Amino acid sequence: MTDDDLLGELLGRASTRLAAYGYLLTGSQHAGEDLVQDAIVKVFVRKRRIPNAAAAEGYVRAAMRSLHVDRMRRETVWRRLAPGQVVRDEVPDQTERIATADAVGRALATLSPRQRTAVVLRYYDDLTVADVAHQMRLATGTVKRYLSDALDRLAVEVGADVFDAERIAVVETEGRS
């Protein structure tokens, strides 16, 4: 299978999942698409032995995580240096659109980029807290704090008791990690 064939098969079978993952990480349809495309280029530019589209999807998801965390660190600097520009360009528009869609979307939009990323990696990617910390290059305690704060925020937006189960899971994971 040539790389072009593999790329076509990857996009054919995984574009929905990758687009959703990009959106969840970035909170923006546009930024999510960019993230997916950049990750695909990063994976395919380097010659690798990728056996099939499923493996390629795994590579791309890993690259998306890495690129997103890198960008988040950079954008943290940019938000300090050019405050409001990054956030204001995207979040209000997205928030307004998401607000009409569902409560989870509204709740996600209230989270900080790091909280959002931690939630997506922990609860959508199903990574352990230790793995989330490794991916985000943070201490596990910091990730736990982000998750706890994020669940508090989500509970306010979606409903006070909605995420009790997930909160217990965090405690259990702390014990393992």
Next chain:
Amino acid sequence: MNLHDELGRHGADAAAESARSLGSVDVRDALGARVRRGRRRRAAGGAGVVAAVALVAVGVWSVLPGVPMDAHPVATPSASTPPDPRSADGAGLVIDEETAISDDAALDVTALRCGDATGLVSGVTAHDERAVGLQATAQLGKRADDGTIVERPDSVWAGYEVLYFDTTLTWGADEDLTVTLVPLLLDQDDVVAVGEPVDARSPFSWDRIHMPLPGDCATGAAAAGDGEYIAALAVATDLPNGDPAARFVFSAGPVEYTGLDVTVGEPEPIDPANPPELGSSGYLAATAVTQLTGDLSCTGSLAAAEVPEPDYSGEASNPVPVPLPRWIETGRLYGYGDDALIGGYPIPLGTDAAALVDQYGKGPARLVLSSDAGDAWVFDVSWSERDDLPHDAPGWFVELNQVWDCGGAGIIEPGDYQARLVHSDVEPGQPGTAVLTPVTIVSGVPSIPELDEG
């Protein structure tokens, strides 16, 4: 509610249009083109390294124009597999008894200068048979301002991350070699940055050699903005009698530099007789390190003075500006004249300081100036945008009001002071202390001469 399922549903719904777009033929073709372009750039950037390492595999070396080479990397790639150029980074190079000895003039690593087209390719040139047994390694790494280490990075954010080579050198003989290490950045063949040569003696287990930024040129000149550059390290080893033993060139392949436009470089000392103009780019203080410690109480503010100064030569990240001046007039600290203690008078920061103010000025902030003698002066900091000041152009201003019951050192005298900025919300709800470049206090109000004289 199952959060995993809800997130998946929400993501799929919200990104349905993105999924359709990603699955389109146009996007697939565009991605294919980007991949091919990326491979060409990658091949061009690492071509020299690929060629050199590939030639090693078949026993032929050609390093530096006109210089015959023979060397063996510690981990020789198989001839049938094209080596990844990045694999040369960190691989050791060793000279053994089969290595050919070159009679040509040895490369003068201290003569490398910006603007030169070097033709450098990674590898080793042996110049003396006594160099047999000599082995060197160089591994590129990246350190972020929070201490995170990334091995073999392919990108660097110049504002808050620094690149370095970790190097080792061993030699079987009893005598020590004289070693000179020079870090370089190349744009294709052209040198665009040359670091300060580092002298050492073998053997050493490791030396950390920090990379210069694109455009850092002690001699020569190179225009360099954000983009891809090849990180390289030239190493000269000389025998005790001064004869050249061997020359090594390591390449880490292309590294993408970003954020060069926000760095301000190593701070130059202030000349009190000719300080930078108020509001000019060289007027602002800078910080390379912010620690998540400190608070805005008197005790916390005074403790901030103890946060150590970074070593701007490499371990710290590259400084970025903060909305505070590098030199402050006593007349702006204490009113029109030293005796009129009427509080801070607005100090101009220029018209472009809005973004910086928004970063540092979301909540209360305090500037702590401390002397070598251990005295400290604490100032409340407030920023504002004004157009009503008769002697200053409209723009952003900072006011510094001394906290008289904290520090207790009286009026600050002209001189140089260590500076720390304690500010709110470095992380959400978490104050922090930024270690600033030193601040110089000058007497009077020389920025408004007629007032100073009055």
